Amino acid sequence: MTKRQQVLYLWLAEGALDTETIGWAFHDGTDGDGPQLPDEEPPYVSGLAALQDGWFLMQSPSPLALHPGTEHEVSYLVNEFIFERRIDI
Amino acid sequence: MPVSNHKLTTQEMARFVADGYLRFDKLIPSEINQNIIREFSLLESNKILQIVGQPPEAGGLQLPASLTPLSECYPPQSFLGQLLNLPEVLGIVESLVGPNPLFDHDFVHRLQAGSEYKQHLHVDAVVDSADPSFDIQLFYFPQDVAPGAGGTRFVPATHLRRTRAEGVGRYQHLLGEQQFSGEAGTLMVFHHGLWHAGQPNPSDVDRWMYKIRLNPRVSQVRQWNMEDFDDIHNDSSDHTFARMRHDSVAQILRSLQPWQKGHEARYEQMQRALVWRYLSNDPGFDVDYYHTRIEQRVRLIEESS
Numbered sequence A: 001m002t003k004r005q006q007v008l009y010l011w012l013a014e015g016a017l018d019t020e021t022i023g024w025a026f027h028d029g030t031d032g033d034g035p036q037l038p039d040e041e042p043p044y045v046s047g048l049a050a051l052q053d054g055w056f057l058m059q060s061p062s063p064l065a066l067h068p069g070t071e072h073e074v075s076y077l078v079n080e081f082i083f084e085r086r087i088d089i
Numbered sequence B: 001m002p003v004s005n006h007k008l009t010t011q012e013m014a015r016f017v018a019d020g021y022l023r024f025d026k027l028i029p030s031e032i033n034q035n036i037i038r039e040f041s042l043l044e045s046n047k048i049l050q051i052v053g054q055p056p057e058a059g060g061l062q063l064p065a066s067l068t069p070l071s072e073c074y075p076p077q078s079f080l081g082q083l084l085n086l087p088e089v090l091g092i093v094e095s096l097v098g099p100n101p102l103f104d105h106d107f108v109h110r111l112q113a114g115s116e117y118k119q120h121l122h123v124d125a126v127v128d129s130a131d132p133s134f135d136i137q138l139f140y141f142p143q144d145v146a147p148g149a150g151g152t153r154f155v156p157a158t159h160l161r162r163t164r165a166e167g168v169g170r171y172q173h174l175l176g177e178q179q180f181s182g183e184a185g186t187l188m189v190f191h192h193g194l195w196h197a198g199q200p201n202p203s204d205v206d207r208w209m210y211k212i213r214l215n216p217r218v219s220q221v222r223q224w225n226m227e228d229f230d231d232i233h234n235d236s237s238d239h240t241f242a243r244m245r246h247d248s249v250a251q252i253l254r255s256l257q258p259w260q261k262g263h264e265a266r267y268e269q270m271q272r273a274l275v276w277r278y279l280s281n282d283p284g285f286d287v288d289y290y291h292t293r294i295e296q297r298v299r300l301i302e303e304s305s
């Protein structure tokens, strides 16, 4: 039995893990052999919903540093949470 | 009908500033749609020959050079020349980037039937400037594109986010993303910053799309049809949390896409307000008072020093 990692990125509406999902990405180290994401879009309504389905949080965003003059600019989505689960195959 | 009859309204311009694109279904007449693919095929061959270091001698239209004024890019009797000279097309182009903009580049995107080629979301070119000026990219589909059959995917309202071109590839899916499908002759106009991606074409028809990027050569201020401007261009007191209008430019710039939720979306509204200040040449314009509140206090500090 070997373990393979599945990685789930969720971009949430705000900085709290229980706010709504606005974007997602899934990378599957089991190449389809492990469980897949739920069919709904988004697959989880919030980061909390992903935890409740068995995903483990690997990284949450640190609060953005503010730089005078650029505080109101928009760039990448700031509320990026990364989850994993390890699957026996 | 002269070009001026086909200029965008203030309402449409505000919609472009909010969403980063406009869509015109079946705008191009079928005579052009039915004949233009032969020209595209030769253009595509020439472009490929040039890229691999061969003389672009497939025949057909010459490849225009960057900095060529749009009106000189293609012979007016060619189908592509006719398309780019249609008053309907020029009205849209002139409203957004002023008269006779410069040719940046174009490309014929042929997606063969069954193609599995799939792009990550990206922004074209490189990280762009922070000022509110912009280029446009026309996306023209000469044939019907069925849902899922290789139409370009894009995410409305992402255009004002300053990112590295490939830095947005990490977002596989965003709420509210769209994949183009529609009838022959449909033209989409994108702000240069809109996130988009080519998609596979599982259908059994080749999908053709022609893209052209245009650079403004004059100020983009008030180039559109100004008839409705005074009616809907609001002053800086138009404020959701005080007294607000529902029939104003600010109301259009407030509108949010499904991926824009929570307080985070306010920064996008502030960026839209800056673009509208530029286009309308009104440095006091605002959406929901965000800039005005801060700027008033800046004056206090300036006056006391």
Ligand SMILES: [Fe+2]
Pocket: B122, B123, B124, B196
């Ligand atoms: Fe692109």
